[in-house]
Amino acid sequence: MFTRILTASLVLTALVFGQAAKLKEIKPGMNFFKKDQDIQMGKEYAQQIEQQYDVLAPGPLTDYINFLGQKIAQQPQAGGFPYVFKVVNDPTINAFALPGGPVFINSGILLNAENEGQLMGVVAHEVSHIALRHSTNQVSRSMLIQLPAMLAGAYGQAKGGLTGMLAQIGVGLGANGLLMKFSRGAEQQADLLGARMMAQVGYNPIEMARFFETLEAKSGRGKSGPDFFSSHPNPGNRSKYVSEEVTLLPQRDFKADTGRFEKMKLLAKNLPEPKKKAGAVPNQPEKNQDGSRTWTGENFQVSYPGEWLGLGEPKSPTVTIAPREVIKQEGNNVQIGLGVVIAHYEDEDGRFDFKADTQKLIQQVMQQNPTMGRTMPPINQHQINGRNVYVAKLTSKSSLDGGNEIDTIVTMEHRGTMLYMVFIAPERQMQQVQRDFDAILNSLRLD
Numbered sequence: 537m538f539t540r541i542l543t544a545s546l547v548l549t550a551l552v553f554g555q556a557a558k559l560k561e562i563k564p565g566m567n568f569f570k571k572d573q574d575i576q577m578g579k580e581y582a583q584q585i586e587q588q589y590d591v592l593a594p595g596p597l598t599d600y601i602n603f604l605g606q607k608i609a610q611q612p613q614a615g616g617f618p619y620v621f622k623v624v625n626d627p628t629i630n631a632f633a634l635p636g637g638p639v640f641i642n643s644g645i646l647l648n649a650e651n652e653g654q655l656m657g658v659v660a661h662e663v664s665h666i667a668l669r670h671s672t673n674q675v676s677r678s679m680l681i682q683l684p685a686m687l688a689g690a691y692g693q694a695k696g697g698l699t700g701m702l703a704q705i706g707v708g709l710g711a712n713g714l715l716m717k718f719s720r721g722a723e724q725q726a727d728l729l730g731a732r733m734m735a736q737v738g739y740n741p742i743e744m745a746r747f748f749e750t751l752e753a754k755s756g757r758g759k760s761g762p763d764f765f766s767s768h769p770n771p772g773n774r775s776k777y778v779s780e781e782v783t784l785l786p787q788r789d790f791k792a793d794t795g796r797f798e799k800m801k802l803l804a805k806n807l808p809e810p811k812k813k814a815g816a817v818p819n820q821p822e823k824n825q826d827g828s829r830t831w832t833g834e835n836f837q838v839s840y841p842g843e844w845l846g847l848g849e850p851k852s853p854t855v856t857i858a859p860r861e862v863i864k865q866e867g868n869n870v871q872i873g874l875g876v877v878i879a880h881y882e883d884e885d886g887r888f889d890f891k892a893d894t895q896k897l898i899q900q901v902m903q904q905n906p907t908m909g910r911t912m913p914p915i916n917q918h919q920i921n922g923r924n925v926y927v928a929k930l931t932s933k934s935s936l937d938g939g940n941e942i943d944t945i946v947t948m949e950h951r952g953t954m955l956y957m958v959f960i961a962p963e964r965q966m967q968q969v970q971r972d973f974d975a976i977l978n979s980l981r982l983d
């Protein structure tokens with residue numbers, strides 16, 4: 537009896553797998569987060585997004601996207617996350633998926649899509665990132681050492697929730713884009729899994745590949761600013777591998793269409809001006825009498841020119857300060873080609889050794905910036921406001937003018953660990969900003 541059941545189930549397994557034998561298995565990579573931590577994190581970030589962007593209130597457009605989205609969300613490969621689909625009133629071509637379920641689609645996607653299949657392609661692609669847990673996988677891979685200890689320890693007790701804790705180690709939607717910048721491998725996975733789910737609900741996956749290729753062609757001309765491809769890098773050959781995938785799929789009858797696409801596109805076209813611009817200026821501390829502003833971080837204060845912006849969470853261990861006009865926000869990824877970054881550095885072993893830690897920090901910065909070259913710069917010791925500091929100068933390629941960029945790293949001891957400042961400027965503008973940099977450095981107060 538027992539044997540017979542076993543045999544029957546083996547046959548069944550062979551049938552199921554036999555059919556899909558040629559399809560490559562696509563599954564999530566290593567991850568230190570639990571699935572419910574993905575969900576928790578996504579909810580917390582979604583609140584931030586709702587505050588920052590002009591997310592449309594419930595209405596026909598949101599209903600439409602949600603209707604399409606839920607079709608994909610119900611597919612077994614979507615992993616059963618609590619998916620929520622919303623439309624952002626923003627004509628730039630972008631869409632993003634937060635861990636654990638929230639998907640935001642810019643109205644710009646609708647405006648540029650030619651048919652429902654193309655829109656569905658973006659939806660299926662974003663759902664795949666969530667299902668494959670690419671964001672938290674990316675963070676897990678980048679924080680091999682800090683993250684496990686952190687998640688094991690303070691989770692649940694942290695005041696600012698999971699996102700607050702992640703912000704402490706420099707992970708967020710804004711500052712470094714670590715959560716949102718997918719690898720090319722992840723992009724291809726999201727295309728292929730998205731293609732399968734699209735096909736299952738009756739849409740031709742090739743529309744997704746075609747749409748991405750059209751968008752890529754448009755975005756290269758710098759037309760509409762921050763876009764999809766800064767967080768979703770093009771893996772190349774999309775049409776080719778997606779059409780190959782289609783030949784392996786059991787479903788080839790792609791006739792699904794709600795017939796509502798053109799009407800919805802028109803609604804998107806007639807949306808009012810966005811109420812909040814993407815990347816709205818974060819709240820700044822009041823101006824001081826001399827026109828400067830003072831940022832209060834965790835155990836430090838620093839003043840900066842009144843027309844510059846402080847970017848970060850107040851009272852947190854890190855802040856980025858830069859002139860408004862040089863802040864390049866590509867999707868959720870903020871880049872500065874001129875400005876100052878202040879943060880804490882802690883060595884893996886957790887033991888403080890001022891000079892050795894300074895060297896390790898510089899090595900890491902060099903590794904993260906391929907244009908910096910491989911030669912360790914000289915490290916000089918100075919006194920600033922009675923404090924011992926190390927100073928090192930690095931050169932890289934400027935994102936502002938394509939010339940040289942000078943990155944000056946200043947490190948100092950602070951509460952048994954190391955605080956560092958990186959002063960970033962194109963070589964050609966160094967003279968103009970030197971006074972601002974000096975003022976910022978001299979204003980630093982540690983407590």
Ligand SMILES: [Zn+2]
Binds near residue numbers: 661665722723768
């Ligand atoms: Zn993507």
